[in-house]
Every structure is written in C-alpha cells, then in structure tokens.
Amino acid sequence: MMQKGALNVEKIRIDFPILNRKVSGGRPLVYLDNAATTQKPLAVIDAIHDYYMNYNSNIHRAVHQLAEEATIAFEKTREKVAKFINAKSTDEIIFTRNATEAINLVAYSWGRANVKKDDKIVITEVEHHSNIVPWQILTSEKGAKLEYIGVDDNGYLKMQEYKSHLDSNRVKLVSVTHMSNVLGTIVPVSDIIKMSHEKGIPVLIDGAQSVPHMAVDVQKMDCDFMAFSAHKMLGPTGVGILYVKRDILEKMPPFISGGDMIKEVHKYETRYNELPYKFEGGTPNIADVIGFAAAIDYLNNLGMDKVREHEIELTKYAIDRISGVKGVTLYGPRNTNDRGGVVSFNIGDVHPHDLATIMNDHGVAIRSGHHCAQVLMERLDVAATSRASFYIYNTKEEIDTFIGALEEARRLFKI
Amino acid sequence: MMQKGALNVEKIRIDFPILNRKVSGGRPLVYLDNAATTQKPLAVIDAIHDYYMNYNSNIHRAVHQLAEEATIAFEKTREKVAKFINAKSTDEIIFTRNATEAINLVAYSWGRANVKKDDKIVITEVEHHSNIVPWQILTSEKGAKLEYIGVDDNGYLKMQEYKSHLDSNRVKLVSVTHMSNVLGTIVPVSDIIKMSHEKGIPVLIDGAQSVPHMAVDVQKMDCDFMAFSAHKMLGPTGVGILYVKRDILEKMPPFISGGDMIKEVHKYETRYNELPYKFEGGTPNIADVIGFAAAIDYLNNLGMDKVREHEIELTKYAIDRISGVKGVTLYGPRNTNDRGGVVSFNIGDVHPHDLATIMNDHGVAIRSGHHCAQVLMERLDVAATSRASFYIYNTKEEIDTFIGALEEARRLFKI
Amino acid sequence: MSDDIYREIILDHYRNPRNKGKLPDADVSIHDSNPLCGDEIDIHLKVDGDKIKDIKFEGRGCAISQASASMLTEMVAGKPLTSVKDLTKNDILENIGLMNLGPARIKCALLSLKVLKLGMVKYYADRDPATAKKLQDDSKGL
Amino acid sequence: MSDDIYREIILDHYRNPRNKGKLPDADVSIHDSNPLCGDEIDIHLKVDGDKIKDIKFEGRGCAISQASASMLTEMVAGKPLTSVKDLTKNDILENIGLMNLGPARIKCALLSLKVLKLGMVKYYADRDPATAKKLQDDSKGL
C-alpha cells in the first residue's frame, strides 16, 4: 500500500480505526461515501471523550472551573474555524447543527428581512436540496421568484444564463454551491461573486463540499455568507458553520431565540447579545464543537493544498479506470482541475441501489440515489446515480477493489 | 459514603468518571450544577466512541452496511424516547439541537401558521428565556399579545390569573414550564392543560427540567407539545427533543428545510417527507442521538420514581441545612413534594458570582446569575441568585461540603 | 451474496416484468413509494366477486422492487382478494427466493405487498367498511 | 484562594464605594455591562483641559467589579485623561491586589477600565477625532 503521492496515506490510515473494520462477512471496509460524511481520526474521537471524562459543563454563564475550561475550549474552536477559512473575526462565525441549518438561518433571518414581492433569488441546477428548498419556501412566502442557472452537458454552469439573470434586475441574493456533490464540478465562485457585487447583490456560497477538500479563503473570495458542515471534514456530527460578513450580520435579526443569545430579557422586550452569540440560542453542541477543533488541526497539519492534490490524483485514476468499464456513463467534467473527488456514474440498466448492494458485498461503501439533488437528476434525465467520493485516507488499491465490484455487477447483469 | 436511600449512589458514582476529578488545586469535584447540564455515564461516552470507531455513516439514504447499522441505531433512540415519555408513536418525536430549538420550531412552524393579530399567548413569570423570547418575537411580528401568569411569594403560580387569561378569549397557546429552573416549583401542568383544553387551546410544556427528574407521561398529561434536552438527562450535548401530538404535527408546515426532510424536490415545488422526517432537515446529530439511547437505558434501569425519590431526599436535606445558615434567603416552595432538586438562595450582600468563586475554591460547582430567567429575577427583585441543583450521583456528604463553603463565605464577608 | 440476489429469474422479471401496465377499467388503483430510496409502485386491480380478476402494476426502481412486484402479481392473480391479508413478509421473500436481505433492501422487496394490501383495504373501504376495517387490522405490521 | 480575593480592602470598597454616584454636569458618561454575568458600570467624567477633574461611577454586580471600579476612580482622579490609554490589565490587577483571577472573574475586574477607556475615546471623539482615533488604536486589546 506504499503511496508516493501528496499525502502519506499509509500513516494517515492508522489514525482512522474504523478503516480496520471488516464488513459483509469479513471484507475490509472500503469507504467511498465521503461526500455524505467522512470518517473521524482518533484525535477527534479522543477530544470528545476527554471532554466528557474531564470537563463537561455548560458554558458562558458560570464561574466554576469546569465551566471555565469548557468555555475556553469551545471558543478556541471558533478561533480555529475563523482562521481556517480566513474570516476577519470570530464574531463572524456562528455554530449551527449542519450546513442545512446554516442556510436556513440566512433564509429566515436575512431573507425574511430583505426579500420582497417580485424580488428574485438565483440558484443553480446543481444545488443540494438544502440550498433549494429554503429558497422555495422563502420566495413562495414573499411572492418572490426563484431562478436557476442551468448546467451544460459537461457539468459546467451556463454563465451566460447567469449574466441574463443579473441583468434582469430585482435579484436580491445569489446562492450557489462551491462544489457539486454529484458532478464534482468546482463552480467559478469568484467570478460569480464579482459579477454579483458589481450590482450590489450579496452571495451565499454553499461550502459543504469545498471547505473539506481545498483551501478556502472567504476574504479573498469575498462571499457574503458561507455554510458548511463539520461532519464532512473529519469533525463530529451535529456541528455546522455559518460565516457572515460582519456588516451584514450586524443588521440581521435573530433566528433561534432563548437562552444564551440575549443580553437582557424583560417581560415584553429583549436586548440581544453581542455577535456571534445573538445567533446561538440555547445550550450549544459543546462537546462536538470542541471535538471539531481537533479535525481542523488534523487538516492543517496535512495542508489543504496537499489534500486537494491527493484527491486530484485519486479522481484522475478513478475516472480513467471507470471509463474502461463497458456500459458505464460518467457524469461531470473530465478535467480534474475543474472538479473534486466525487464521481457519479451509471452502468447499463443496473439500478444504483442494486449496484450499491453488489458493492457492499465487496466491502465497498458507495452512495446511490438522487443525492439530495433531484433538480439535477431531472436535468440529467436519470432517476438516480451511483457515487464514489474520496478523502485523505483513500488509496488507488481501494479504487481497484471498487472497479472489481463494478465488473462483477456487469457480469451479474450481463452488460 | 454509604447511602441507604432510594438509589445506590455509591455504585452509580463509579459510572461517572468525571466525579473523580480534582479541581481548584486538588479538591474533589462536587458537581451541583445539574440544572445547567448533567454529567454523563460511561455507557453514554462509550456509545458515542463506539459509533465513531465502528459504524460512523450518514443515515437513511444509503444501502451500505455502515449506513444500515447507523440508521437502525439512530431510529432505535427514537423508539426509546417515545417509550420513555409514553408517546403514542415514534412519528411524534422530532430531534432538534436542544429544548430551545424545539420551542422555536413550534413558534416558527405552528406559531406563524396559527397566531394572528390580537391573539394571545399565555406564559408564566417563571419561564426560562427559551420559553419567553420566541413568543415575544412571534407576538410582536403578528401584532399579538404576550400574557404572564404571575407567581406568588412562595413560588406557586397564581392560578386565578390563569383563569382570567383563559376567560379573556383569543388565547391561542399556553406555554409553561413543568418545573422552574430557579425555584424548583413543579407546575400543576395537568390542571393547566385540562382547563386550557376545555377552551380548545393547545398547551406546550417545557419539560427541560422535569423529564430528567421524574416520570413523565405525555398521553396521561395530554400536552400538545413538549420540549426537552438530552444534555440535562445524562445525554450528550447537541440533542433536543420535541414531542408533538400527531394530529397537530400533521398540519404543521416544515421548519428547517433541505436534505432528508423531502420526498420529492422539483424546481419550483417540493413534496415533504413523512413524519417525523419532515421536521429534521439536513444531516442529524447522528452520534449523539445514538449516545442518548444509552442515557435513557441508564435512567430506565434506575427507575424514574427512584430518581425522584432520591432528589426529594437530597432537597429536603439541603433546604434544612441551608436554612440553618445565618443570613440566607431561600426562594421557592418549602414543601419538597411541590418542587424538584433545584435550590436557589442568596446570603447577605454576597453577590452570587462571589459566592460561586468561594464555592469553586472548595471544589463545589454551583451556578450564579439570572439562570436565563430575568423576568423571574425582576419579580423576586434580585439581580441574581446562587443555585445548587442535584442529580442521581449527588450525596448528603457533598451537600455538607457545600454548606461548609457557604459558612466560609459568611465568615469572609462577615455576615 | 449478490450472486444469490441477482439470479437469472430476478433479472428476467426486472427486464421483462409480467403484468406491467395500466388497467383502464380498474376497480381500485393505489400508489406508494419508498421515501428512503425513491422506488415507486402503482397497483391496479379488477375484482370479480371476491376474486382478483386482473392485476397490473406500474413502477420504477431497483431490480428487487420491480421483480418482486412482477412476481407478486403472478402469485395473487385469480386468488380471493381477502387472502392478500394473510400474505407475510416471509411469503414474499420466499416467493422471490431472497431470504436474507438486509433491512434497507427488504423494504424494496416488500413495497409491492404494502401497496397491494393498501389496495385491498381501499377496495372494501368504499363497499363494506366493516370488512375493510377488519382486513386492515389483520394486515397490520407490514 | 478566596481569602486572598475577599480581603478587608475589597470588601470595604464593595460596601463603601468611593466616588459612587451621578455627576450632573459630566462632560462624558459611558455605560457597559458584562453580558456573561450581568455586571454593569457607568462612568461619568468631568474634564478640565486634559485633566480628570472629577470622576464618579454607578454600577451593580459582584464585589470584584464594584471594588475594582471604586479603586480605579481613586487611581485616576486628577490624572491626565489621555494617560488612561496606558493602563493595562496588570495595572488594574495590581491596583486591586488580585494577580491570579481566573478568566471569568478577570472580566469582572477589568470592566471598569474598559468603560473608562471607552469614555476617554468618546470624550475626544466629539472634540478632536484624530486624537480619539489614536487613543483608540493605542488602547486596543482590552
């Protein structure tokens, strides 16, 4: 399993105990479902364990030692997150449950305050449901319109359509993914943001698939909002992040209200807390936020450029090998500079669920279905696809196992 | 530390490794901040550990073995929660981040669909901010009114005021805590619900302080909504529970929208998923929901009646001993049948934060401040109180240590 | 294991489904889908007295759900409609010869039976509510 | 440790605060609170040329925050207003004789200095924005 690539994968795999697991009656686990959620290194698992064993406490409002230790560790994560995406200040980092809730926060708080009848919100055909449904609900509530940027047959956005949308006035928000969770397409967000800002329109970037896999700099990109999930980048489940530029955040009304997000509550009026606490109502997911810090440390130690390099290598190899299998249709850009490590495909008339079952028998975990992207499925004119997605611990040997299972499916289904 | 009470505390303490911790330069930890969050037994810590080490995966939408194992474990918790509070069906159990988000879900989804101009929402003076601020925001948005049931000098609700509110028509919702997190008062929720239902008005019960400490049966109580938090009942941070009666839930629009809560997404319209998934948008806090099952098992093994009995014993003992300290003012009912194991007090002109610091020097963790109940603080005419709160692992010996620290404060402040 | 699942006969029913199509003069038609994987099944029934005179299905989804539906239609055609209530999970799994599917894929195999049972109840609900109620109670647990 | 904190002098300033009250003809008044514990401090200043001619504070909160405020007013009365910018965390902790407070309680001790620095900046902001800007930059990090 010697690998002379960007990352020392052999060493990395030692940090992920689950990769020793046997599945399907004794097969080594080949985990290729990383776009859904990644595995966690021991450092993260241990950080959570350590918190509960040694300093579990509610935070922010107590004087005792456990509370003090927990508060410091919790806020330390906020600093690390801010630094990881190069936010100007920790005040711009809000912890939510997941990327989905982060986008909903914007739709409820910023959206309801700013979007009016006949306004438009522009999204794309490649969005995850989490970046579609909140805007459907908001626009239908407000009598506003939802507009889509189309995607061409190679998986690229039709930028001309985007220009027309922008020219048509009344666009209040542009909300696009940085990387498609089906096609792998890396969207030219800097161009999109620049064009949008020329018209004074803010942009939300769904970073759920990009922040885990490449260096992302919110100041350089100049996005106004960014949402992503800890569990897709080695972190625990139950932690999402919303970044919002301070001048926008300062004007946003609260979303989840209750304990911790207030300064003073009187019977009929309330003064809200300072940023970012104003947007974090109730007891946070303390243990997992603290655990997330270890995930960021882990990625920083590897270096995000190396992570990206490693995934390009694997993706190249995977696309090459899959293309060699008879009956396969591949989706998304062919150029690995324009895409991430997410490979969607179909083979003959094998339904993706059947393929996933066959894969599972070989120990290979892939995802099958609509991947929460039914608008894109309609565009591709398929009910579902199969999807393999890679991360820092995956190897070419695992891709070989995957290809073996694919050949087996072809044999069984006589394709 | 032999205890001949309702619970075998000596045995229980072995399951909570953090209780061996030394704080403040070598003092054994005396953890009396349980109303804020409780400690976690090894079984819970291990369940989370086991999940990440062995079957971490996203759930619901995948065919591979890890996803199957994780989905089964996740849904198993839902069954255990439903049984624990005796809900009719698992469809009535929604996982949120915390009790606060659970109440907000009702305010956003049910509230915005049902509350109109000049309607009234009735709450009480003892509510936690999480059961005040969402209703302030909703009523001010809708031009509706927020009404308070007062509390008398002994910490009991003024039921006559409640009757007048009900008689005044246009009450759309009654939302009350089951147990005050400051006074300990157990609110007569069954009476409140009965009276309210006679007028056809639904009732939300904030069970954050009751469900962890006594047997609660939502069918017997007949509440329409109930909210509580896993972290206050041995469970992990990041998991809240909202119970809603099915016939109400079926009519509620979604709250957090995106992945997992949909059946079909088209460009301009969406069909939502079945109950309860319709209300759980995005990747859930899988690990911690699974860990919560171990907490419920632990409490079931002890028996909730025994838990309550143990806390009555401790509370009686604590009230007796605190009353004996010169200069102390105690808040809340004296009769331990009417209250839970939450004891708030002040001593002389010692500010609660100073008291908490002195306590901390003795290894004793108590909470000081307004306890997210500033409306009640105004009613009691104090800026803050000190609060000791008990759980299954606390002992009379720990209360003695606490009393020792209290005497020390008296000595230092010359009271 | 995949060898056991994707046998000749399953693939044959997947690719050449029996009784697939519409039934214009159906006495009852019913639809359901599996929200987790998106498999869909419609069943149309023509009933004569108590007998299933004609049955057709439409659907899309994986080989297991579609083959299972196809084989189910063959199994019940001509049988008394009420006898559907006695069909169990095991009957279906035996019928398609797949006794050890995991929980995720079992749902695929059982979707058509779920739809058929709903159809049976619906048929009687309009004609004989008491029977419908009884059939529903007896069919519980799928 | 509590013995070190709650010494005679702290309790004396807590119970008999110096310079506590309003200042009707103040040149500048400023308020802030500690959101985590609710301690509140108002500081009122009368300035003569560059000198703090009179200083009063109002407030409520714990012994540490109130005693620290009381002792701070004594420390700066009569001093040049701009000299406030040079006061550090350590100056305050030394002034009240509490060098090893934990992070939660340190905020209590430093609240009055924070308010005083805000007051200094506010005073100049209306009169000499350039100086105000410079003072603000120099005072950062509290």
Ligand SMILES: Cc1ncc(COP(=O)(O)O)c(C=O)c1O
């Ligand atoms: C009575 C009551 N309601 C609601 C809450 C809020 O709980 P959480 O912070 O877990 O949302 C609390 C917790 O302090 C409480 O005591």
Ligand SMILES: Cc1ncc(COP(=O)(O)O)c(C=O)c1O
């Ligand atoms: C592009 C994209 N956006 C949003 C999400 C939603 O993330 P979560 O389920 O963690 O909220 C996902 C995850 O599948 C995603 O791939």
